[in-house]
């Protein structure tokens with residue numbers, strides 16, 4: 001099977017840089033960013049700060065690094081970080097909260113990944129009881145990846161932020177896909193993330209940049225973040241090559257995310273008709289589609305792959321599909337048909 005006919009729905013990280021990005025990369029003005037002399041990096045960081053209504057931002061190679069820099073700066077060893085049960089920081093960041101910051105995660109199950117203040121408050125330890133690990137940080141993920149791209153609405157974003165600040169706690173937003181949340185809510189990221197002490201977001205997912213994330217915050221927070229990034233080996237040199245693509249990701253790509261949300265919804269509607277698959281299309285708010293199967297999910301995913309559709313098995317009976325710029329509506333329609341045929345075969349065999 002040729003690579004062109006493969007429909008890759010494993011993740012939005014598989015997006016390739018656009019032709020405009022490639023040409024901007026080829027022509028990028030660059031310098032040594034460890035000396036703060038890369039004009040394209042400086043421009044990207046200034047624009048990200050402006051778009052989020054913050055004082056400063058820092059370009060980091062990955063969202064994981066941005067998150068872990070924030071976690072380190074907001075906490076001290078022995079503290080607890082309150083996050084959602086299936087948060088990326090819990091499941092996919094290699095235990096770095098413990099390894100790098102000496103913290104433990106106190107997880108709380110949200111409603112479809114969404115944490116309300118009433119969910120968080122009972123998990124806090126801020127009373128000063130000397131024999132309990134004290135809460136050091138509140139952690140929000142919007143959209144929530146493993147809950148299926150669910151969106152925390154503006155009112156809840158504010159309620160949780162105010163709850164944290166009333167208790168004297170900093171709050172970090174893992175906004176890897178915050179532009180998807182903003183698109184779904186028809187708001188802007190500055191409004192949606194207002195008052196959060198730090199926000200991390202990815203350029204390398206649905207925004208199609210080849211590499212990179214940005215961490216935004218106060219000027220002092222970002223000054224310190226530069227030291228932690230360097231300590232982690234994240235001091236890059238002529239990184240303007242990447243920032244040139246990142247600028248296009250930041251300025252142009254958020255505008256088209258509603259297309260990915262529409263194709264995800266279309267896939268969910270096709271899936272809802274398939275015997276052996278359970279999904280409520282109304283639950284699909286952004287570009288992530290998670291469904292459960294009565295049959296063996298890894299076997300199904302393997303069979304799909306043989307038919308040219310790439311998906312991710314999340315467990316023995318659940319599968320994730322993520323839509324993005326490199327799979328258009330026609331490709332998603334074709335994927336829906338293949339998902340149906342293969343399910344019939346798998347179901348019959350089971």
Ligand SMILES: *Cc1c(COP(=O)(O)O)cnc(C)c1O
Pocket residue numbers: 061062063064065067088089141143144145174176177202204213
């Ligand atoms: C992808 C992702 C990250 C960061 O991932 P990297 O692969 O390290 O860039 C962080 N949080 C969430 C919710 C993500 O989906």
